[in-house]
Amino acid sequence: MKWNQAHIFTLREAPADAELESHKLLVRGGYIRKLGPGVFTYQNLALRVLRKIERILREEFDRRGCTEVLMPMVQPKELWDESGRWQEYGDLLLKMENRNKQWFCLGPTHEEVVTDLIRKDIKSYRDLPKNIYQIQTKYRDEIRPRYGLMRGREFIMKDAYSFDVDRESALKSYWLMYEAYKVVFKRTGLDFRIVEADAGNIGGSLTHEFQVLAAAGEDKLLVCDNCEFAANIEVAPSVFEDRPTGEPLEKIEEFATPDLKTIADLAKSLKIKERDLVKTLFVKGVDGKPVAVLLRGSDELNLVKLKNTIGSVNPPEFLTDEEVKKLTSAYPGSCGPVGLKVPIYVDQYLKNKVNWIVGANRDGFHLKNVNQDRDFKVTLYADLRMTTKGETCPKCKKGKLKEFRGIEVGHVFYLGTKYSKALNATYLDHGGKSQLIEMGCYGIGVSRTMQAAIEQNHDENGIVWPVEIAPYHIHICLLDPKDKTLSDKTDEYYMELQSLGLEVLVDDREERPGIKFKDADLIGIPLRIVMGAKGFAAGEVEIAIRKTGEKIKVKPDQTVSYIAEWFKTVGVKF
C-alpha cells in the first residue's frame, strides 16, 4: 500500500482522554478513532492487525477440528428468558424493543444462541462431539468503558463452544482448547500466564484465564515462585494457619472507644497489631438479605470468595452506613457479631482465635473477650480473605507468592450442563435414552489482544509490533518521491517483495525525512527500508530493525533477498 492512497493520519499529540500508553499509541498512530465511550472505528492499520490475529485463531482452531460459523448479534428475549440471563446478566445486556413491542438484546456472548442451534440439530450421540466457533463483534453495555479497546462496549471476540456426550469427553475438549489457546498466544508473541479464575456469571466449575502480563493490567495475579501455581487474586486460596492459642476464655467486657472508627486507629490506641483485631463487615447476600462477615483486622474481604461461599450469582454489595446503623444500631466502626440476627460468615483464620476485640454495636464502644459459639453463633467458617503477595503458596506450601498485573485476553470454561439443562439440549445415547449435552465455552478478546500486544511491546518512540501480527511486514521510507531513480527502485522493491508474499507500506508522501522516520517508529512495522538519494548514490540501502534499532546497509540488488531471509529467520511464513 502507498501511503498517499491509504487513509493513515498520525497525530503528534496524544488525545487528552487516553491514559494507557497503548491507547495513546493506537490513536496517535492512526489505528483507531473513537466514536463514543467504548466504541471505536478500527482504521485500516488496526484492521490488518486484527485480521492477522484472526488468521492465527482460524488456523489453530480449524486444525483442531473446530467449525467456524457466524451467529446473529440481535437476539430475542425469549431465548434469554430460557436461560434466566435476561434478568441475571443485568445492565450489561443492552435491551431494545421493536415496533411490534418485541424485545431483543445485542449479543454480549452466545451461549444461548449456540445452544439453541445445537439442540435443533443434534439428535444422536453419533453427532457429537462438536466444537463451534465464531469471530464477531460483541456488545456489552459497560458502566464505565476505559483504556481504549481494553474495556470497550463494542469489542471483537472469538468465542468457541464445545458439545460432548459426557463429562470425561467434555474435559478432553476443554484441555484441547486450553492447549490451542497456549499456542495462539505464543504465536502472537505475547508474554502471558495461565491462571485459575472465577467463572463469573457464565457459570461452570473448571476455568482458566489467559493473562498478558502488563503493569497497566486490571487484574491482579498471584504466581508461586516454586511451583506452577498461578491464580487470579479473586480465587487464590489462603493457606490456613492452624494455631490454637490455648488461652482460656475470658469474661466479655465493654469498653469505650470514642472517635476510633478504623481498625488502624483502634490498633494504635490499644497498642496491638491490626491482625489481632476482628472486623465485622456487612453485605447484601442472596435475595438482598444482610449477611455479616468477620475477618482479621489486617485482612481484606475477597468478594468473589464470599460470592461463591454464599452462593450468589454476582459479587455482593456492601451495606451503606445507614443500612448498617439500622441493622446493628451502630455505624461501621463500632459493629460486631454479638446479638446479631443475620447469618455470620467467619474467615477460617479466626477459627481458633479466642478473646476477640470487636465492635459493641453501640457507637463509640467495643467489646473484648468475645468468643465464637459462646457469645454468638457462626453460620460458616470459610476462606474469605484476599490472599496477598509474599504469602505461602497454597499448592506446594513451600514457595512464596509473587504478584503480577495482567490483562485478561482469554478465558476457558467447562460449563457442564448449565445451558443444555436450561434450554433442554439433549441427545439420544446408545440405549436410546435422552441425555443432556455437556458444554464448554472459550473466549478470546481479539481487539483487546491487539492493544495488550502494544502495551507489552512499545518504546518511547512508538509501537514495536511482534512480527506475526504487524499490520505490514515492511515500511519503505521513500525520502524523495520526486527523485525518479529512487522512486523507480522503490516501486521495484514494492512489487518484488509483494510478489514474495510480503506486505509493504510505502511512505511516498512529500514530507521531510524526519517526519517519515518519526511516523515509521510510531506505527511500529518490524522492518524499515530507507530509500535516500545519498545512500543510493553510494551504492547502499539502509534496512532498520524496529525492535532493536539495528541498522544494516546492503547493496541495492541484495535488499529483497536480505529481507526475505530475515523474515524466514524470525519464523514468519509468507
Next chain:
RNA sequence: CGGGGAGUAGCGCAGUUUGGUAGCGCAUCUGGUUUGGGACCAGAGGGUCGCAGGUUCAAAUCCUGUCUCCCCGACCA
C-alpha cells in the same frame, strides 16, 4: 449509581475569578528558502465559545436548566 473535573478552530490548551464582542502552539492553504530524525521566513483561511433560557446597554465570562465527555470508586470478559 456515588464523588470529582471538563466542554472555546482538526488536535492540545489559555482566556471565565474582575462582563466590553476571542487568543496561543501544532495541523491546514499560498509563496519562498530548505531537505537522512517531527525545518525556517512571509502571508492566509478556519470558532453562532456544548445546547436552551434568563440578567445586562453589552455574556465564552454572571444565573437557571439541560446534554455530553473524562477521571476515581462501585461494578465488570
